[in-house]
Amino acid sequence: MTAWRGRVWNDGMPRTNEQPVAAPRGHGLRLHSWNPDSAADAEAWLRGHRDPGFRRWNTPLRPVTDLDGARESLRVRARQQAEGVSRSFRITDEETGATLGHIGLGEINRPLRLARVGYWVLPEARGRGVATRALLLAADHAFAELGLYRLELAHALGHDASCRVAERCGFRLEGTLRGAMWEEDSRDTFRDAHLHARLATDGMSAPAGARRGGRHGKWDASRSTAWPQG
Numbered sequence: 001m002t003a004w005r006g007r008v009w010n011d012g013m014p015r016t017n018e019q020p021v022a023a024p025r026g027h028g029l030r031l032h033s034w035n036p037d038s039a040a041d042a043e044a045w046l047r048g049h050r051d052p053g054f055r056r057w058n059t060p061l062r063p064v065t066d067l068d069g070a071r072e073s074l075r076v077r078a079r080q081q082a083e084g085v086s087r088s089f090r091i092t093d094e095e096t097g098a099t100l101g102h103i104g105l106g107e108i109n110r111p112l113r114l115a116r117v118g119y120w121v122l123p124e125a126r127g128r129g130v131a132t133r134a135l136l137l138a139a140d141h142a143f144a145e146l147g148l149y150r151l152e153l154a155h156a157l158g159h160d161a162s163c164r165v166a167e168r169c170g171f172r173l174e175g176t177l178r179g180a181m182w183e184e185d186s187r188d189t190f191r192d193a194h195l196h197a198r199l200a201t202d203g204m205s206a207p208a209g210a211r212r213g214g215r216h217g218k219w220d221a222s223r224s225t226a227w228p229q230g
Helices: 039-050 052-057 067-082 130-144 160-168 208-212
Strands: 029-033 087-093 099-109 114-121 150-156 172-182 190-199
Touching: 029 130, 039 052, 039 067, 039 099, 067 087, 087 114, 087 130, 099 130, 114 130, 130 150, 130 160, 150 160, 150 172, 160 172, 160 190
Parallel strands: 114 150
Antiparallel strands: 029 087, 087 099, 099 114, 150 190, 172 190
């Protein structure tokens, strides 16, 4: 669950364990499934959730405050991935293997071929276009490999950096969702969100830097998430 108050889809279809997810790669990045049994993965997950830039825009339903909580959070995501209802990827540098952040496809609805995108970037990886490149890569994976048709991305109103990342990746602004997210560190007050979406038929063309696959694209790297990742 996330701090979003909008639609919850449940198609009622039985789930079966899916095959391991291949690691998408491109734009100087590689996306790996998070490993709950990896100490390094748990530490990176905890650092991401403790980061003030993450906390400014996200109030998870189950906050991650220590390594035990990080491991449990990753176990939940691993189960959801096995059931086919989400994809959670550790963003890594394709050359060095360093962890840069997270990007996920949540609440995958197979009949409607729809999912919601969320991401965050670790502080030391910002300013390198990581969010933009990862979003391009995840969208390609969602459309080409998972057969999805629509991806939704939302961010808190006023989060201009996330708005720019969405638009650079072909996610069109569709409107404002009133009271769709919790305010920072609050479960009693709510804030509006911008809703962006991209369709498989939108014909997005990647920015020149992404097509070249350079390590450091010339786009703004967001420190935020979309559809808050908890």
